[in-house]
Amino acid sequence: MRTEIARPIRLTDYRAPAYRVSATDLTFRLDPTETRVTTRLSFERLGESPAPLVLLGERVKLISIKLDGADLSPDTYEITPETLTLRDVPAQFVLETEVEINPQDNKTLEGLYMSSGRYCTQCEAEGFRKITYFPDRPDVLSKYTVRVEAPKIGFPHLLSNGNLIEYGDLDDTHHYAVWQDPFNKPSYLFALVAGELDVLEDTFTTSSGRTVDLKIYVDTGMSARAAYAMDALKRSMAWDESAYGREYDLDLFMIVAVRDFNFGAMENKGLNIFNASLLLADPTTATDADYERIESVIAHEYFHNWSGNRVTCRDWFQLCLKEGLTVFRDQGFSSDQRGHAVQRIKDVKALRARQFPEDAGPLAHPVRPSSYLKIDNFYTATIYEKGAEIVGMLKTVMGPKVYRTALDHYFATHDGTAATLEDFLKSFEAVTGNDVSNWLNWYTQAGTPRLKITQTYDAAAKSLTLSLSQSTAPTPSQPTKAAVPIPVRLGILSEDGTPQSFGFEGQSQIEITYVLDQPFAAITLTDVAAAPVLSALRHFSAPVILEVEEPQSHLFARFKGDTDPFNRWEAAQKLAQNLILTGGDVAPYAEALKATLLDDALEPAFKALIMALPTEQGLAQEMSPVDPAAIHTRRKAVKAELSRALYPTLRDLYDAIQPPTTFSPDAQSAGGRALRNALLDLIMAGYGTADAAHQSELSALASAHYARADNMTDMIAALTALMSVHGEPYEAALDAFYARFKDEPLVIDKWFALQAACPHPETLARIERLSRHPDFDPKVPNRWRALVQNLASNNPAVFHGVFASDSYGYGFVVDQILTVDEFNPMTAARLVESLSGYKRYASPYREAMKAALESIMATPKLSKNVAELTAKALD
Numbered sequence: 001m002r003t004e005i006a007r008p009i010r011l012t013d014y015r016a017p018a019y020r021v022s023a024t025d026l027t028f029r030l031d032p033t034e035t036r037v038t039t040r041l042s043f044e045r046l047g048e049s050p051a052p053l054v055l056l057g058e059r060v061k062l063i064s065i066k067l068d069g070a071d072l073s074p075d076t077y078e079i080t081p082e083t084l085t086l087r088d089v090p091a092q093f094v095l096e097t098e099v100e101i102n103p104q105d106n107k108t109l110e111g112l113y114m115s116s117g118r119y120c121t122q123c124e125a126e127g128f129r130k131i132t133y134f135p136d137r138p139d140v141l142s143k144y145t146v147r148v149e150a151p152k153i154g155f156p157h158l159l160s161n162g163n164l165i166e167y168g169d170l171d172d173t174h175h176y177a178v179w180q181d182p183f184n185k186p187s188y189l190f191a192l193v194a195g196e197l198d199v200l201e202d203t204f205t206t207s208s209g210r211t212v213d214l215k216i217y218v219d220t221g222m223s224a225r226a227a228y229a230m231d232a233l234k235r236s237m238a239w240d241e242s243a244y245g246r247e248y249d250l251d252l253f254m255i256v257a258v259r260d261f262n263f264g265a266m267e268n269k270g271l272n273i274f275n276a277s278l279l280l281a282d283p284t285t286a287t288d289a290d291y292e293r294i295e296s297v298i299a300h301e302y303f304h305n306w307s308g309n310r311v312t313c314r315d316w317f318q319l320c321l322k323e324g325l326t327v328f329r330d331q332g333f334s335s336d337q338r339g340h341a342v343q344r345i346k347d348v349k350a351l352r353a354r355q356f357p358e359d360a361g362p363l364a365h366p367v368r369p370s371s372y373l374k375i376d377n378f379y380t381a382t383i384y385e386k387g388a389e390i391v392g393m394l395k396t397v398m399g400p401k402v403y404r405t406a407l408d409h410y411f412a413t414h415d416g417t418a419a420t421l422e423d424f425l426k427s428f429e430a431v432t433g434n435d436v437s438n439w440l441n442w443y444t445q446a447g448t449p450r451l452k453i454t455q456t457y458d459a460a461a462k463s464l465t466l467s468l469s470q471s472t473a474p475t476p477s478q479p480t481k482a483a484v485p486i487p488v489r490l491g492i493l494s495e496d497g498t499p500q501s502f503g504f505e506g507q508s509q510i511e512i513t514y515v516l517d518q519p520f521a522a523i524t525l526t527d528v529a530a531a532p533v534l535s536a537l538r539h540f541s542a543p544v545i546l547e548v549e550e551p552q553s554h555l556f557a558r559f560k561g562d563t564d565p566f567n568r569w570e571a572a573q574k575l576a577q578n579l580i581l582t583g584g585d586v587a588p589y590a591e592a593l594k595a596t597l598l599d600d601a602l603e604p605a606f607k608a609l610i611m612a613l614p615t616e617q618g619l620a621q622e623m624s625p626v627d628p629a630a631i632h633t634r635r636k637a638v639k640a641e642l643s644r645a646l647y648p649t650l651r652d653l654y655d656a657i658q659p660p661t662t663f664s665p666d667a668q669s670a671g672g673r674a675l676r677n678a679l680l681d682l683i684m685a686g687y688g689t690a691d692a693a694h695q696s697e698l699s700a701l702a703s704a705h706y707a708r709a710d711n712m713t714d715m716i717a718a719l720t721a722l723m724s725v726h727g728e729p730y731e732a733a734l735d736a737f738y739a740r741f742k743d744e745p746l747v748i749d750k751w752f753a754l755q756a757a758c759p760h761p762e763t764l765a766r767i768e769r770l771s772r773h774p775d776f777d778p779k780v781p782n783r784w785r786a787l788v789q790n791l792a793s794n795n796p797a798v799f800h801g802v803f804a805s806d807s808y809g810y811g812f813v814v815d816q817i818l819t820v821d822e823f824n825p826m827t828a829a830r831l832v833e834s835l836s837g838y839k840r841y842a843s844p845y846r847e848a849m850k851a852a853l854e855s856i857m858a859t860p861k862l863s864k865n866v867a868e869l870t871a872k873a874l875d
């Protein structure tokens with residue numbers, strides 16, 4: 001049997017709901033296999049004429065149904081596997097249903113499910129319908145009262161959204177709690193948690209003087225590990241007040257950490273639920289990257305309280321209204337906490353690594369898609385990260401003051417409602433009086449625009465003419481593209497790297513932002529004293545691919561001295577990319593890198609970033625057709641050569657850094673560790689081509705780094721360094737690591753991840769072995785992703801089988817997708833993307849990847865999630 005192709009949901013089919021729900025009362029009698037949910041909904045018809053009431057429900061067993069207190073006979077309603085329809089209802093009525101659900105059996109991790117013996121929920125996007133019959137769509141907002149009943153033993157904490165208004169004993173064995181949320185909310189923001197938990201408590205005083213109780217619930221014995229998350233939460237609350245004037249609105253804010261979770265975290269009103277990996281941290285179990293992620297995700301979910309909860313989305317096509325805006329807000333927070341340049345470089349690296357390939361392949365979709373089969377498949381880098389870039393561009397073009405006023409206007413105008421992207425853009429129009437409708441093209445058009453700049457310098461006239469043009473290649477179902485507004489921030493340097501002023505529109509400037517909103521435009525900079533080096537798209541002012549024809553010397557000038565740190569890093573990356581993809585002498589690049597490393601004015605975190613060569617995945621985007629074997633070999637060779645050329649410098653710098661005796665996760669300390677570990681990484685790249693004596697010196701260095709590591713960042717860096725050595729020292733360190741952390745699931749995830757990401761001929765066999773390890777469980781997404789996602793996304797050499805042409809990693813990944821698709825389609829589907837770019841690959845990879853996708857498609861009973869993405873990938 002072939003999976004039946006479902007009917008897509010289209011934006012143009014949007015119809016306002018026929019009924020509003022003025023109150024939602026839920027009672028949960030919790031039981032692992034037979035939870036009873038009683039739902040009392042007060043409906044009011046919105047339109048003039050009678051309309052059927054269609055409620056959504058999946059895998060819920062209807063026990064009883066009453067309308068205005070009277071039992072309904074089965075011939076008055078109709079049930080399908082996904083709906084409950086009442087054809088004939090009054091204009092105003094109360095509907096009461098009782099349903100039975102089975103949380104223990106629910107391995108989709110959507111709706112109500114069990115994790116480590118606790119009950120928890122995940123309702124975004126369409127999980128609430130797995131709890132009860134409801135108009136489960138984001139434009140139906142309602143006030144919730146929730147009563148939770150459970151045994152006292154095993155379930156001392158009974159949590160839901162809002163305020164606790166009542167609790168007590170039902171009898172000797174059972175108790176209950178009643179929660180009331182005073183704010184209207186859509187069903188996707190509903191949450192419930194019940195179980196044994198430890199809690200870390202604190203308070204926050206808002207700018208208007210209200211005290212908010214903060215509670216973070218974690219596994220018993222783990223509350224100390226929530227301290228960093230608590231600190232990040234308080235900083236986020238203060239930042240949202242000062243940067244956006246947004247104050248928290250309830251008296252209580254709770255977060256719960258759970259081990260089994262499909263995504264990162266969820267912004268349920270007043271009760272955020274987090275994947276434990278993004279909440280728990282201490283120096284011995286979490287890396288600096290983990291601390292950084294925790295800080296940004298805590299902020300992200302908290303910021304949703306305004307951008308997402310108080311103002312929500314009219315329908316799921318508007319997902320980026322809340323996600324793009326909230327990512328932009330959390331990036332602003334991180335940037336204030338950790339440094340603007342370093343944060344921008346990291347954000348752009350992530351955008352290019354995840355969003356650019358998406359936009360260049362068969363899964364390309366606009367930031368506001370026009371149709372979908374499963375909305376779960378649209379929690380993508382495009383909607384999140386490209387969505388954030390659009391908001392960032394608006395801020396760049398409008399300026400910070402206008403941006404802030406427009407956001408204030410947006411929050412004030414749409415508070416308590418479900419809004420659209422047009423509403424968001426209209427706030428900018430309301431504040432500026434300007435038409436901003438051309439910005440909608442960024443939302444409706446897929447594909448990364450290419451920005452081409454050609455330059456003509458007239459030495460006699462001292463003028464520099466820049467011709468700018470934009471184009472976007474066709475994407476699935478969008479053959480032609482309109483121009484989008486592209487802010488191009490630019491300045492000029494002299495050949496020795498010093499900034500030059502210039503005239504533009506009659507004024508002397510050091511930097512301008514020109515908005516290219518047509519397919520083509522030409523501008524002239526005057527008073528350009530000497531032959532200029534153009535520094536365009538500073539701070540990555542737009543998510544585009546920049547093409548500038550220029551000599552290598554210009555790249556070196558920017559690498560050495562661009563005052564814009566982003567473009568300094570960018571020039572270094574371009575030079576490294578050229579070395580790897582087209583060859584050339586490594587010496588000048590090594591010299592420039594050395595000068596950078598010896599420059600005391602630069603931050604360690606920036607130096608660490610500039611030392612990292614472009615990744616194999618990044619290089620693949622620059623090659624056509626992609627030959628992963630050539631990329632791997634050439635990158636490795638350039639890295640080894642750099643390592644040899646710079647060894648004395650790298651070693652001196654490495655030896656000169658004394659790791660601090662006490663650990664602090666702050667940005668500066670993390671930057672110091674990042675630099676020391678980047679030095680180690682580059683030093684170790686020389687291992688393969690070193691003589692025996694030097695090899696044993698390097699092996700000893702990596703082992704000593706491991707032995708002295710007193711924090712997880714340094715341990716992982718040492719294990720990564722030992723990958724170059726392989727053999728006994730690597731195995732011994734891995735075994736020691738496992739023995740030490742075997743009772744720490746989050747660290748054992750790292751143990752799996754590390755091995756899966758090792759670029760070595762034996763890795764595929766090791767991964768297959770690890771998939772039979774007693775600690776491997778595909779039902780736990782964190783563990784599954786650690787092994788499988790790391791192979792597919794972070795180990796291109798092994799995934800594409802470059803070490804042995806007959807063994808690709810594709811087959812293993814397909815088997816894993818199919819295994820997980822049987823119980824958790826949402827998580828399984830996210831891995832299909834790894835095979836989707838096959839058309840860009842050279843033979844034989846291309847054919848093998850395509851065959852892998854076809855084998856998925858030929859499988860009976862695929863989920864809608866996997867079927868949608870596989871069909872698109874093959875299209």
Ligand code: 0A1
Pocket residue numbers: 110122124125262263264265266267300301323379826
């Ligand atoms: N709104 C969350 C993302 C999220 C979406 C779906 C989930 O489960 C299926 C979980 C989380 C965020 O942006 O953080």
Ligand code: ZN
Pocket residue numbers: 300304322323326
């Ligand atoms: Zn979000």
